[in-house]
Amino acid sequence: MNKYKVIVFDLGGVLLDISGVEDILGWLDNKIELADFWYLWLHCPAVKQFESGEISEVEFVNSVLSHFKLPIDYTTFEQSYRYWIKGIFSGRLALLEQLKADYQLACLTNTNLMHWPEIVATGILNPLDKHYVSFEMGCVKPDKEIYQKMLDDLDVPAEQVLFIDDNQVNVDTAKALGIDAYRTVGHQALLDLFQQLKII
Structure with a gap:
């Protein structure tokens, strides 16, 4: 049984x-280990709000750019993030x-x-x-x-x-x-x- x-x-x-996370690590000059980044990502308020359906795509992208202090513009992040899913x-x-x-x-x-x-x-x-x-x-x-x-x-x-x-x-x-x-x-x-x- x-x-x-x-x-x-x-x-x-x-x-x-999923292979888009490397983009963020690169934008952060690879100063954060992957496991540490995932912890920070899971505890980022904007990530939690977006993945629980509480905020819009625009609010999410702008908040993540600010939270992680990413040195890129809105479109660069949006185009990377949208296609994180690479397949089965x-x-x-x-x-x-x-x-x-x-x-x-x-x-x-x-x-x-x-x-x-x-x-x-x-x-x-x-x-x-x-x-x-x-x-x-x-x-x-x-x-x-x-x-x-x-x-x-x-x-x-x-x-x-x-x-x-x-x-x-x-x-x-x-x-x-x-x-x-x-x-x-x-x-x-x-x-x-x-x-x-x-x-x-």
Whole structure:
């Protein structure tokens, strides 16, 4: 009998390739490590407001330029940020199709109106049974509220939910709520985890 009923994936960095962050690091003269930047990004008020649907695209871009003191203009950032989503990691769709036979599949993602059309266009949502999307839910990871809303909708005990994310702070919140959560970075790490957990 499977320990899990539902497998929930973060999208960017787990199922989808996001490679626009390097632009910001470059504009900051690479003085910030990637992991440190993600922490700062997740805790930037404008990011949280935009990804929870509270502010407009214009307000978001201007606030980020100011918050991170980026030495670029509005259009340069907007054109970079809009196309952060580069596509689906190789083999991910086949993996999801394989998992569908035994598990309910979902995503829990922080995203926004600029990125959502790009995400939908990849086709990554097609094999998923549920989509939990921050700007539609009015809350974001790593806040507990978004996980609780997901659990309430799934109507499955937290310990029967497996959650995969590439940011440790998001994993930590999930664990605090009783979800079995793991951080993976890169294609092979996810496959290794699933083999370790006897998922595949």
